[in-house]
Amino acid sequence: MVSATRMGWTYAVWCLILRAAFRTILACTIVYTTTLYGPQPLRRLVAYPAYSYLTTILIVSEATLGEALRGFWHALYACIQVLILSILSLRLIGPAHFSYFVSSLAVALCAFVVALPGATHLMSKRIAFGQIVIVYVGTAIHCAEADELVLMHPIQVSLSTMLGASASVGAMLFPNLFFYQKASLAAVLSPYLAYDEVRQMCQKYAENARKRFDLYLDAILSQDSSAALDFILQAKPLAEVGEKLLRSIEHKQEALLWERPTIRNILNRSRFSVREKLQEVEIPLRGIAIAATSCPSFPVAMIKKLQADALLDLKKRIHDKLEQLEHFAPFYTRKKKERSLDEAFWSLETISHEDLLAFFFIDCLKILQENTEAVEECKHECSGIESSSGSQNQSNCCAKWSCRLLCIIPSKTSLRFAVKCSLSLGLAVQLGFLFNKREAYWAGLTIAISFVRGRQATFTLANARAQSTAMGSIYGILCCFIFKKVEDLSFLPLLPWLVLTSFLRHSRMYGQAGGISAAVGALLILGRRHYGPPLDFAIARITEAVIGLICFITVEILTSPVRAATLAKLKLSLGLGSLQECIKDLVLFDNKIASVGPKLRQKQNKLKSHVNKLEKFIEEAQLEPNFWFIPFNGACYDKLLRSLSNTGNLSIIMSNIIESLSFVLQCSELDSEELRKPMKGIEKDLEIFKKKIGNSLQCLQELASNKSLAVLGKHDIESGTLSARENGSRVSDSDKEETECLVDSFLQNSNELSDKIATMTGLIEDHQKLRGQVTVCLGGLGFCISSLLGLGELKEMEKDFQELIKLEHPSSM
Structure with a gap:
């Protein structure tokens, strides 16, 4: 099954690439x-076909119709910007006065103006940078044609750009006759829509989640360890594919709004993005995976006490709901959750150490059931939605406009980005003029499409662009010599090359930057005529490209001198701080739980953002050269990332359990003096847990932020104090005793609360249901406390930190 899963994923990726x-x-x-x-x-x-090709490759690569329409709009916006700037400057200064230095200065100034607004999309800025380079370099080369250049030259550049953008949209409107996985006639004859692609990916994710759920449940119900291990191993590649599908969905969902504006109403009604809605299925599935992989032995003791038919019935219900989700995803909304517990679990009355994992598993099942049963299909007729939400939209109008105004005001990040673009392009064009006046375009154009906001693997991307430009140019030269006598057929060799470059874009060695450069390198030679001898052009272009990349690297180092390894450590520290904030906001039996919830979710989203950025910086740090620095320990950081992600998932599940428990107790309207004592005891235990975890995370955060690397031996991670320990990798006996005492106290108070509920007056059936709900929630909460305080993810993080510091600071150990 593992090989079949991988083959299915490989087949799907091949279809997308082709x-x-x-x-x-x-x-x-x-x-x-x-x-x-x-x-x-x-x-x-359209006198600049080279830029038409460049615009086409920028927009059409892996695009759908929605993304192509968005790219068309960005290209149009870039043309308007450049037309205004170039015509004004040419009128004021006069084309005849544009020397090479003045042209380089104009490129730098206009690039700064274009790059400064924070609200402008990066695609629009990249296209505008390329237009600026062509306009001012062309003006410097052809300054004798002063009168004609003032208007015609910028217009020709803009029209060439829009030709490439229009060709991209036209290509997306062509029917799906090839490499389409569904055989329906309507799907084959329709354009290449993001709507269809996101729908397919959501359906694949729902199917993937259903298969994982079946495997994890089969593992928990297994009668021997070997069978359970086999099920867990089968689920592992499925989990990797599920994560890739979620990322692909997030990448494509913005294009939906460009294809079907009415979808905005559907997405607004749910108030969540498609990925966030699917995360409500993913998080409890990860919890079930944690339960399955944490089982010390099989069969699980408490599971045997439950009725097998009850678990199978619950499995069937969740299974059916996931199948429904598969049919109408991603356009569904969520009705109000009904927090209920299956009658088969009402008999669970006592919590013990051995049963904590089983309670956690049942809790995750309950959360998954609630989240899937809350799903209902979202109809496309949204008139009722629009009328009901009109007042809310009006109330939020001022807030939206204020946000847009804030986006126009440049931030420090935007200012830094604008300076980087300005210096890189101006310097590249000036040095390009010094080498070859007529081919100076390529020094600026090579890096015009290279800029990104934030950090990137500068050396790796520059190396990929240089190699790919050389490969594409050499391939073009060879084909020119082969098809020298039949120029009309010279475009045919581009067909297999464009297929190859599509695969290069997905390779780890070249990536998007290398694939685009390789495609453009061949297109500029085989897709044009009357540009001189191909060999001379290729040599000049490769040299100019290297000049531009050297300028790009130099300015990148000067403006962003911090290494990715340092940023990874900083992001790890911020992630630990966000995790600390998430755990600090866990509140039991609070009447203000509704107001605490949104704030906690914001902090959980912030934690997810830090985890995602940490993963990005780790990947970048593994690609950047070490030079004289200590080699980056990617394996150790991957372990820390995994531990931080798992701990974050546990904290999210804890918040769901606590919210469910608080909701159940509030709805029961039990306000007895007898219940207050165990409830206060549970609250006290949770506060002690939060304090211990907070102190531990604080110490780890200090280690990650380099505040106390030299005194690692003095850090007692478990207690959160600076006390000497003989062996930093072993939890002291006193710490173990404290953890056991805390868990014992929590279990004692939980069982006392369960017993008190059973003795309350009223309907026996209601008390049995309430007792079962409370017992399951408290049991799951007990597992989270025991897992985090015991030999769980925090201990793994401590060991990984010690290993990391041993390598980076051997003298401190």
Whole structure:
């Protein structure tokens, strides 16, 4: 089954890559035929086919119709910006006064103006940077044609850009005749829609979640360890595929709004993004996975006490709901959750140490059941929604406008980005002029599409671009010599090359940067004519590209001198701080639980953001050269990332359990003096737990922030104090005793509360149900406390920190 899962995922990826390659070929063919065989007036207007190809590759790569429409809008916005800036500057200064230095200065200033607004999309800025380079370098080269250049030159650049953008949209409108996985006629004849792709990915995710759920449940119900281990191993690749599907869904969901504006109403009604809604299925599934992998032996003792039919019935219900989700995802909303417990679990009355894991498993099952049963199909007729939400939209209008105004005001990050773009492009163009005046475009164009907000693996990306540019240029030269006598067929060798570059974009060695550069390198030679000898052009372009990349690397180092390894450590520290805040906000039996919930969810989202950025920085740090620095220990950071992610998942599940427990007790309206004593005891135990975890996380945060690396031996992570320990990797006996005492106290208070509920007057059936709900919640909460305080993820993080510091600071150990 593992090999079948991987083969299925590989087949799906191949279909996506080949489909993207087909669309790229189609878009480039439109540009090729228009610029070489179109009417003469049109060819005179689109005088820069090289930039048409570049725009096409930027937009069409792995795009859907929605993304192509978005790219078209960004290209149009870039054209308007550059037309205004270039025509004003050419009128004020005069084209004849544009020397090489003045042109380089104009490129730098205009790039700064374009890059400064924080609200402008990065795609629009990249396209505008390329246009700025062509306009001002062309003005410096052809300054004798002063009168014509003032208007025609920027217009030709803009029209060439829009040709590439239009070709991208045209390619997306072509029916799905090839490499489509569904055989329905409507799907095959429709354009390449993000709507269909997101729907397919959501359906695949629902199917993936259903299979994982079945495997984890089969593992828990297994009668021997070997069978359980086999089920867990089968679920592992499925979990990896599920995470990839969630990321792909998040990447594509913005394109939905460009294809079907009415979808905005559906997404607004649910108030959550598609990925966030699917996370409500993913988090309890991860909890079930933790329960399955934490079982010390099989069969699980308490599971044997339950009725097998009850678990199978619950499995069938969740299974059916996941199948429903598979049919109408991603366009569904969530009705109000009904917090209830299956009648088969009402008989659970006593919590013991041995049964904590089983209670946690049942809790995760209950959360998954609640989240899936709260799902209902979202109809496309949204008139009722619009009328009911009109007043709310009006009340939020001022807030939205204030946010937009804040986006226009440049931040420090935007200012730093603008300075980086300005210096890189200005310096690249100036040095490009010094080497080859007529081919100075390529020094600036090579890096115009390289800029990103924030950090990137500068050396790795520059290396990939340089190698790919050389490969594409050499391939183009070889094909030119082969098809020297039949120039009309010179475009044919581009077809297999564009397919190859689509695969290069998904490779770890070259990535998006290398794939785009390789495609453009061949297109500029095989897709154009009348640019001189191909060999001379290729040598000049490769040299100019290297000049631009050297300028790019130099300015990147000067403006962002901090290494990715340092940022990974900083992000790890921030993640630990966010986790500490999430655990600090866990509140039991609080009447203000409804107001605490949204704040806690914000902090949980912040924690997820830190975890995602930490993963990104770890990947970047593994790619950047070490130079004279200590080698980056990627394996150790991967372990820390996994532990932080698992601890974060446990904290989210804890918050769901606590919210459910508080809700159940509030709805029961039990306000007896006899219940207050055990409830206060449970609250006290939770406060002690939060304090111990908070202190431990505080110490780990100090280690991650380099505040006390040299005194690791003095850190007692468990107690959160600075006291000497003979062996930093072993939990002291006193710490174990404290943890056991805390868990014992929690279990004692929980069982006392359960017994008190059973003795309350009223309907016996209601008390049995309430007692079962409270017992299951408290048992799951007890597992989380025991897991986090015992030899769980925090202890794993402590060991990983010790290993990391041993390598980075051997003298401190």
